[in-house]
Amino acid sequence: MTCPLQTEQTDLLLDYSAGRLPFRGMDALAEHMKTCRDCASFLREQKAVWDALDLWDPGPVSLDFNRRLWQRIDAAAAVPWYTSLADWFRFDNWKPMIPLTAAILVIAAGFVLDHPGARNPASGISVREADQVEQTLDDIQLLNQLDAVIPASAPDDKRGASKPM
Amino acid sequence: MLQGVNTIVGAAPAPDLDAQLMLRVRDGDEHSFGILLEKHRNPVIHFVYRMVQDRAVAEELSQEVFLRVYRSRGTYEPTARFTTWLFRIATHLALNWLRDGRKERGHQRLDAPMKTEKDGDIPGREVPDRKPSAEQRMVYETRLQEIREAIALLPEKQRAAVLMHKYEEMDYSQISNVLECSESAVKSLLFRAYEALRARLAHMDTGGAR
Numbered sequence: 001m002t003c004p005l006q007t008e009q010t011d012l013l014l015d016y017s018a019g020r021l022p023f024r025g026m027d028a029l030a031e032h033m034k035t036c037r038d039c040a041s042f043l044r045e046q047k048a049v050w051d052a053l054d055l056w057d058p059g060p061v062s063l064d065f066n067r068r069l070w071q072r073i074d075a076a077a078a079v080p081w082y083t084s085l086a087d088w089f090r091f092d093n094w095k096p097m098i099p100l101t102a103a104i105l106v107i108a109a110g111f112v113l114d115h116p117g118a119r120n121p122a123s124g125i126s127v128r129e130a131d132q133v134e135q136t137l138d139d140i141q142l143l144n145q146l147d148a149v150i151p152a153s154a155p156d157d158k159r160g161a162s163k164p165m
Numbered sequence: 166m167l168q169g170v171n172t173i174v175g176a177a178p179a180p181d182l183d184a185q186l187m188l189r190v191r192d193g194d195e196h197s198f199g200i201l202l203e204k205h206r207n208p209v210i211h212f213v214y215r216m217v218q219d220r221a222v223a224e225e226l227s228q229e230v231f232l233r234v235y236r237s238r239g240t241y242e243p244t245a246r247f248t249t250w251l252f253r254i255a256t257h258l259a260l261n262w263l264r265d266g267r268k269e270r271g272h273q274r275l276d277a278p279m280k281t282e283k284d285g286d287i288p289g290r291e292v293p294d295r296k297p298s299a300e301q302r303m304v305y306e307t308r309l310q311e312i313r314e315a316i317a318l319l320p321e322k323q324r325a326a327v328l329m330h331k332y333e334e335m336d337y338s339q340i341s342n343v344l345e346c347s348e349s350a351v352k353s354l355l356f357r358a359y360e361a362l363r364a365r366l367a368h369m370d371t372g373g374a375r
Binding site: 010011014018020044045046048049050051052053055056058059061062065066068069072073076 | 199202203206207210211214215220224227228231232235236305308309311312313316330331332334336337352355356359362363366367368369370
């Protein structure tokens with residue numbers, strides 16, 4: 001049999017110590033133990049731990065455990081729906097979300113600062129800039145109107161200019 | 166040979182009667198919840214007690230475990246063994262309590278008296294012998310203190326793994342489902358935990374406690 005310690009199959013030794021191996025496995029390991037000092041030592045120490053842990057008796061449970069539990073169940077059932085809803089919105093319930101929300105906000109802020117061009121250009125125009133744009137558009141319209149009038153009067157102007165000569 | 170050993174260990178799973186009871190609870194049968202409570206109350210309380218090492222806290226957390234089970238009855242689906250689900254809740258609550266650092270608020274001594282329903286105080290600890298001498302009791306208390314400290318010194322997940330392996334007799338697969346990790350991770354946790362316990366407790370050769 002291959003040594004469980006050498007093949008890192010210590011779970012077999014733990015199961016053997018706990019008596020949870022099937023008969024054939026127990027038999028094979030018992031045989032191996034006769035010739036392997038390391039495994040024998042491992043098992044001796046493990047058995048000491050196992051026996052020590054057996055000493056730890058957790059003691060009796062409160063006799064009114066069930067009664068208290070049923071009281072809590074009944075109390076929970078009697079709570080109106082709006083109280084349960086209010087409980088759900090309690091700060092304690094959302095506390096675990098705070099670090100996540102903060103992280104998301106930091107990432108979002110970083111993204112916005114890193115990509116200023118991604119902002120909506122219209123959102124950055126002030127009232128003054130809007131007035132200037134409107135004024136410019138009015139000027140362009142006025143010039144267009146002047147262009148429409150000037151071609152008709154231009155030959156007269158040329159004629160008038162040549163008269164004194 | 167080792168392959169043979171491993172093959173035999175993996176047996177066919179037995180039908181989960183607890184899951185069937187829980188399905189009845191889902192259908193409104195409170196009596197079935199009472200049966201489940203009666204069956205699993207002590208193992209859960211003992212597990213949580215050994216995790217947090219505080220009797221009052223252990224009972225409070227165990228109440229929360231069963232309360233959560235009851236509240237979740239409407240959405241219960243038997244996707245895993247009932248005990249796996251139960252101990253997963255218990256482990257989460259115990260680990261959260263330990264991580265919250267509430268354990269610093271004061272340990273109850275193991276020898277502190279416990280109130281009973283009959284308004285009487287019974288000793289928190291009982292020595293296995295019927296009439297132990299003062300010396301025997303002192304030796305027992307000293308050993309117990311060492312054991313408790315050795316367990317308390319284990320990292321939380323190792324502690325949970327050892328307690329489920331030793332006292333609840335869970336196999337690696339079930340422990341891995343409770344702790345939501347792989348079986349190899351559980352084997353590693355157990356190996357390191359028992360290694361630490363062997364270093365601290367191997368000198369305590371009790372010659373077979375039970």
